Every structure is written in C-alpha cells, then in structure tokens.
Amino acid sequence: MPDSFVGAGLATEMPAEPTAVDSKARDLARELVSSLHGLRHVDLDTAGASLGLDIPGQQPDPSPVGEDVTPLSKQQRLDRAFDAISPSDYEAVCARFLQQGNLSIELRNRVEDLLWSRENWPPITARVRRELAEALDASGAIWSEADGLLNVVKRHWVLHPPAWSFDWKDPYEPVARHMIWNPDWTTIEFFKEVGALDGGDRRFALFLEGLLSGSVNPNEPRQRALVAAISPVLTRAGLKIVESGTTDGYPDFTIVGAGTRPRPAQLILFASPHAKPALRIRDVLDQSIEVLTGDDTVLAYDVPVGERGLTWRDVESWWSRRRDIPAAQAKRELWQRLANVCADVSPAQRALFGAYYDYAKGHDPLFALLPEVWLHWDPVSRAQRGEDAYLNQRMDFLMLLPGLRRVALEVDGQQHYATSAGEPSPRIYSVTTRGDRDLRLSGYEVYRFSGYELTEDRASDTVREFFDRLLHWA
Structure with missing residues (x-):
C-alpha cells in the first residue's frame, strides 16, 4: 500500500519473503549496487534516495565512549545497502537502475532480460525466426534508412569485435559492412550475426518491431508490405501484429499474443x-x-x-x-x-x-x-x-x-x-x-x-x- 493511502484501514505488514531466492536477480542487484562505487561519498546519499536504497552514512553508528570510530569506506557502505535489500525486492531494485538510464549497453540488456523473463511472453522458436527471416527476404530489402537500422541493432543486441580482426574497433562495423555498404548478408545471416536467432523472445519481438518502424523504413507502403509478409508466420506461432499508434507520422506496429486486444483502451x-x-x-x-x-x-x-x-x-x-x-x-x-x-x-x-x-x-x-x-x-x-x-x-x-x-x-x-x-x-x-x-x-x-x-x-x-x-x- 503506497504511503499516500493513509487512513484506509488496511494492514501495513510487508508480505513474507519468498523461500527461494532468485540467484540471477540477487547477483545482478549486487553488481548494480556495487557499480555505484565510482561515485563520491557525498553523492551516494542522493543516488541511494533515487534508487530506493538504504545506503548508510560514512560515519558508522555511535560507538561506546573512548573507542575510535573508523569511517566506512564506499564499498562498506554499498555492501550494507545491498544487505538491507529484501530478497523479494531484488528485481524491483534492478528495475529502478534500469529506469535511471545510466547503464552500459551490456548491463542494460542483462537487466532487461531478467525482467522480461518474468513476463508471460509467447515463445518464438528458432524455426519461427528463420521463417520470418525468409519471409522478409522474399519481400525485398528490410531497411531504407541506414542510421535507423544501426540504431535498432545497437538498441537490442550487444556485439563484440571478431577475435580474428584487429582493425575493427567498432563491433557494429560488420553490420554496416554487410547490410549497408556491401549488402551481401541474407536476413537469416543478419539475424544470426547479431544474436537474434537465439536471443530472448521479448527482445526479438522488440527488434522485429524496430525493423517495421518508420525510423528504419520511413515509407508507409513499405512498412505495410513487410507486415503483410511476416504476419502469416506470426499467426502460426500464436502471435499477431497490431497497429498501436504513430511516431513522426509513420505507423507503429506491435507484436502481441494472438488473443490480445488490437488497440489501447480509450474509456x-x-x-x-x-x-x-x-x-x-x-x-x-x-x-x-x-x-x-x-x-x-x-x-x-x-x-x-x-x-x-x-x-x-x-x-x-x-x-x-x-x-x-x-x-x-x-x-x-x-x-x-x-x-x-x-x-x-x-x-x-x-x-x-x-x-x-x-x-x-x-x-x-x-x-x-x-x-x-x-x-x-x-x-x-x-x-x-x-x-x-x-x-x-x-x-x-x-x-x-x-x-x-x-x-x-x-x-x-x-x-x-x-x-x-x-x-x-x-x-x-x-x-x-x-x-x-x-x-x-x-x-x-x-x-x-x-x-x-x-x-x-x-x-x-x-x-x-x-x-x-x-x-x-x-
């Protein structure tokens, strides 16, 4: 019950902690809290308040008279803040770090994958993804705005420079090279190289929505042609594409379960x-x-x-x-x-x-x-x-x-x-x-x-x- 619900006459005890702690949520929450180590002592108080963390002050609790008091190090303050988190709140802490928007791409994706894993999202099998790629290939080029394509890839997939190359400092250069400058990848090869063939179901759906967007294809007839090409495949997988709004004058498309209502509630x-x-x-x-x-x-x-x-x-x-x-x-x-x-x-x-x-x-x-x-x-x-x-x-x-x-x-x-x-x-x-x-x-x-x-x-x-x-x- 939020603090604003004063006088409602309800019990205010917190629910009991779950007996089984999700180790992924715990380890990720610990890593995120520890990542604040780069802040100054004076900034930890502000960071703790914005993230809902109980970070103790630099000065420990008062000690008996005559005993020396040693200030807490930043790591000690963060360790105590983590220890104060209820196991049932690990994922909520991860979500608040994500909302701050200051995470690296890799850490952001790990947090998203953790939170999305709890959603009741329909599975999108490797076979469905390959069939979607084939359907996109059959309909022609999947992009018309190069910057938009690269931005969608960078938003959803973490790439690393190939081990055999010392010349490519930008891990996304292969995408530019094989999809834009010299487009010789098939869509299946593209999906494979960026990790879309085996990435999380929710992430893959958002990636596909990005390919259908006006930022990647600023041409509405082309957007609708791509939607028409992949809709039969999604239908067989228990999914469908709905038109959910507009951005910069171009339609937005969202992938949802086949039974989901096709439009937001209006009243x-x-x-x-x-x-x-x-x-x-x-x-x-x-x-x-x-x-x-x-x-x-x-x-x-x-x-x-x-x-x-x-x-x-x-x-x-x-x-x-x-x-x-x-x-x-x-x-x-x-x-x-x-x-x-x-x-x-x-x-x-x-x-x-x-x-x-x-x-x-x-x-x-x-x-x-x-x-x-x-x-x-x-x-x-x-x-x-x-x-x-x-x-x-x-x-x-x-x-x-x-x-x-x-x-x-x-x-x-x-x-x-x-x-x-x-x-x-x-x-x-x-x-x-x-x-x-x-x-x-x-x-x-x-x-x-x-x-x-x-x-x-x-x-x-x-x-x-x-x-x-x-x-x-x-």
Missing part, C-alpha cells in the same frame, strides 16, 4: 456502486461515448492507455486534474472512494483490493487495480432483452499492463454458482464459465479467486503468490 467506466450509468453515443462515426451521470454513479477515466499500461499514479493524477484539487487530497479521496466501493460489494473483494496495494507498495511502476469496471452496457431493459441481458456486464477488477495486456480478476461469490436461495445451479455456473470464454476470446486474461482464499488469514498470501507470478515486476 474506462469504473468504481460503480452497482448503479447503472447513463450513456449516450455522441458521435456514431467516431464511436464517441458521453457519460451523463455524475461521479456518484460511475467514474470515467477518459485518457487513452498506452503501451506502458495504466499505473496508480496515472489515475490519481487524472483525478487531481478532474477535481482541480491538490495531488495529496486526490490520493486520499480516490483511495477512499475505491475502497468503499469494494467494501460495499463484498468483504472478499475489499480484502483483495487492500491486500494488493499493501503488497505492491514500494514497487515502481505500481499498476492500478480498478474495481467494478463496466465491460458491457445495454440500454434495453432486462424484461425486454431476457434474463441473460446483463451477464458479465461488469468485471470485479481490471488491470491494464504493458504490451496491451488486459487482466480481469473475478472474486467468486455464491451468485456465480447458486441461486439466491443458496441452491447449486448448473445454469448459473454455465453462465459464469461462458462469460470467461467470451472474455478470453476477446483478448482478456481472466483469473478467478474464491472467497475462501481471501479470508483475513489467507488474503495476504493469496495475493502475494498470485501477483508475484503475474507481474514480477512488469
């Missing part, structure tokens, strides 16, 4: 205390929706959510602007509103909501968990439409994560499997399972929790175990 209706909001289509051609009811009925987040997902900071900043109130007041107001909505629904939903924010405190970015989100809205009454008119109209919780991931969390109460009288109902259960299928086919990830898992003595462990695997840290 989120959430925190509804079960009252149906009144909506009106303002412009049919633009699919523009106007919310007629006030904030007491539903909140309408109307800022398009981009590739990086939706964070709590995004939502509270939006609320501050909407209400024209200071940021600190906005944090308190919004938190209380969301917590109250969850409490009105069920103790289990309130427990999941509170346990998540308590678990996630200290993580950056802190992705927003929005309660009671409207998914379907039908202006026709239930009597006219039938008893299934409003099935799955709201999600208990929604998270929008990087890469256009939409995650729905559902807390199962009796209404998901029984009648109001408490009798088990196969029909009601079938409606629940059908709704899950519809959501998944529409590109949502759906996860269900039982009320039993979210009792007071179980909620913290349930939430920690789930979000460790879902985010870790996205």
Whole structure:
C-alpha cells in the first residue's frame, strides 16, 4: 500500500519473503549496487534516495565512549545497502537502475532480460525466426534508412569485435559492412550475426518491431508490405501484429499474443456502486461515448492507455486534474472512494483490493487495480432483452499492463454458482464459465479467486503468490 493511502484501514505488514531466492536477480542487484562505487561519498546519499536504497552514512553508528570510530569506506557502505535489500525486492531494485538510464549497453540488456523473463511472453522458436527471416527476404530489402537500422541493432543486441580482426574497433562495423555498404548478408545471416536467432523472445519481438518502424523504413507502403509478409508466420506461432499508434507520422506496429486486444483502451467506466450509468453515443462515426451521470454513479477515466499500461499514479493524477484539487487530497479521496466501493460489494473483494496495494507498495511502476469496471452496457431493459441481458456486464477488477495486456480478476461469490436461495445451479455456473470464454476470446486474461482464499488469514498470501507470478515486476 503506497504511503499516500493513509487512513484506509488496511494492514501495513510487508508480505513474507519468498523461500527461494532468485540467484540471477540477487547477483545482478549486487553488481548494480556495487557499480555505484565510482561515485563520491557525498553523492551516494542522493543516488541511494533515487534508487530506493538504504545506503548508510560514512560515519558508522555511535560507538561506546573512548573507542575510535573508523569511517566506512564506499564499498562498506554499498555492501550494507545491498544487505538491507529484501530478497523479494531484488528485481524491483534492478528495475529502478534500469529506469535511471545510466547503464552500459551490456548491463542494460542483462537487466532487461531478467525482467522480461518474468513476463508471460509467447515463445518464438528458432524455426519461427528463420521463417520470418525468409519471409522478409522474399519481400525485398528490410531497411531504407541506414542510421535507423544501426540504431535498432545497437538498441537490442550487444556485439563484440571478431577475435580474428584487429582493425575493427567498432563491433557494429560488420553490420554496416554487410547490410549497408556491401549488402551481401541474407536476413537469416543478419539475424544470426547479431544474436537474434537465439536471443530472448521479448527482445526479438522488440527488434522485429524496430525493423517495421518508420525510423528504419520511413515509407508507409513499405512498412505495410513487410507486415503483410511476416504476419502469416506470426499467426502460426500464436502471435499477431497490431497497429498501436504513430511516431513522426509513420505507423507503429506491435507484436502481441494472438488473443490480445488490437488497440489501447480509450474509456474506462469504473468504481460503480452497482448503479447503472447513463450513456449516450455522441458521435456514431467516431464511436464517441458521453457519460451523463455524475461521479456518484460511475467514474470515467477518459485518457487513452498506452503501451506502458495504466499505473496508480496515472489515475490519481487524472483525478487531481478532474477535481482541480491538490495531488495529496486526490490520493486520499480516490483511495477512499475505491475502497468503499469494494467494501460495499463484498468483504472478499475489499480484502483483495487492500491486500494488493499493501503488497505492491514500494514497487515502481505500481499498476492500478480498478474495481467494478463496466465491460458491457445495454440500454434495453432486462424484461425486454431476457434474463441473460446483463451477464458479465461488469468485471470485479481490471488491470491494464504493458504490451496491451488486459487482466480481469473475478472474486467468486455464491451468485456465480447458486441461486439466491443458496441452491447449486448448473445454469448459473454455465453462465459464469461462458462469460470467461467470451472474455478470453476477446483478448482478456481472466483469473478467478474464491472467497475462501481471501479470508483475513489467507488474503495476504493469496495475493502475494498470485501477483508475484503475474507481474514480477512488469
């Protein structure tokens, strides 16, 4: 729970440390902390604050009277800072170093690979990569802007000068020589030489997106021809290319799982205390929706959510602007509103909501968990439409994560499997399972929790175990 959530009435104990420590995360965090050794003593305090590290001062704790006090060396200060990191926070520390943007290319790539390894990213096999290279070769040259091509390679792959050459000081010169000056590499050879045939799945996808970008191919028809050439291969691999925006007037293309929604969310209706909001289509051609009811009925987040997902900071900043109130007041107001909505629904939903924010405190970015989100809205009454008119109209919780991931969390109460009288109902259960299928086919990830898992003595462990695997840290 962030420090701003004061007075929310939630437990503030940190979740228990995992029993198995990821050695890669630990070793990389140690290396990153040690890399601060080049700073002056006076600069370590500032660096520690920006990275969330508890770096002790140069003067150690007071000693008994009469004993000499030896100032700590920089290495001793950094060693103590590392020892103070909880094993569950190693990856968060690595992420903060990455966000600072001061790492070498090689170290940056190692941190990225560690963090991306936790993502549920579809595998891209060597065969798929070779088939993609063949499809690109068949469509003609894969680049038209030399600087753009080199920049994409340098952004994603760490190259070293060949051992047999003493003349090439720039490790990327072979790429320039064989792809630009004297283009005699096939795309498969190009992929092999830069490491794209066996690099991480997420890195390869980003590299491929770079080749499709306007910086490498500043010609939209050419961009679309390349997309058309490789789309069938990606489809067979369970992936697809979506057009996700523009940069400098050229379309951006993103590779996502085949079930992912093709565009960012444009409007989120959430925190509804079960009252149906009144909506009106303002412009049919633009699919523009106007919310007629006030904030007491539903909140309408109307800022398009981009590739990086939706964070709590995004939502509270939006609320501050909407209400024209200071940021600190906005944090308190919004938190209380969301917590109250969850409490009105069920103790289990309130427990999941509170346990998540308590678990996630200290993580950056802190992705927003929005309660009671409207998914379907039908202006026709239930009597006219039938008893299934409003099935799955709201999600208990929604998270929008990087890469256009939409995650729905559902807390199962009796209404998901029984009648109001408490009798088990196969029909009601079938409606629940059908709704899950519809959501998944529409590109949502759906996860269900039982009320039993979210009792007071179980909620913290349930939430920690789930979000460790879902985010870790996205």
